[in-house]
Amino acid sequence: QNVGRAGVSVAWVNEGGESGLPYDLVLYDTEVDPPTAVAYVEVKTSSAINKPPFEVSLRELQFAEECGPSYYIYRLAGLGGRPTLVRIQDPARHIKSGRLSLLCVVAADGQTEAHN
Numbered sequence: 164q165n166v167g168r169a170g171v172s173v174a175w176v177n178e179g180g181e182s183g184l185p186y187d188l189v190l191y192d193t194e195v196d197p198p199t200a201v202a203y204v205e206v207k208t209s210s211a212i213n214k215p216p217f218e219v220s221l222r223e224l225q226f227a228e229e230c231g232p233s234y235y236i237y238r239l240a241g242l243g244g245r246p247t248l249v250r251i252q253d254p255a256r257h258i259k260s261g262r263l264s265l266l267c268v269v270a271a272d273g274q275t276e277a278h279n
Contacts, residue, residue: 170194171201185226186234204235212241216266219254228255 174189176182186203203226207217217238227234231253238249257263 172198185220185223200233202233202235203230204237206237206239208239208242210241210243212244212247214240219265224255224258227253231256 170193172191172193174191175187176184176189177187185205187206188204189200190202190204191198192201205219205223205227207219209217219236227236234253234255236251236254238251240247240249251257251263254263258265
């Protein structure tokens with residue numbers, strides 16, 4: 164789809180169902196031949212406004228590190244009322260700098276084992 168800006172189109176990779184890719188949207192520069200991917204966007208949603216933590220898979224983190232500033236996480240919260248949007252560009256860099264933190268959760272069944 165054209166996003167209203169000349170030379171840019173968007174592909175929603177999960178439109179037909181979960182793709183298994185570490186992103187939901189790909190932005191393409193259509194002014195080159197063939198069109199080239201210029202940004203990847205992972206969208207995280209929540210109906211709760213007061214739920215700051217959200218899941219990020221290891222695959223998403225690895226891909227974010229590979230893509231650097233071309234990878235974004237869009238966090239949409241409060242979808243049932245007053246929605247908010249936070250855009251995080253290059254999340255791997257922000258984790259390394261301490262501006263973002265990772266949170267680990269032990270499985271509810273207690274079967275997770277940690278090894279040194």
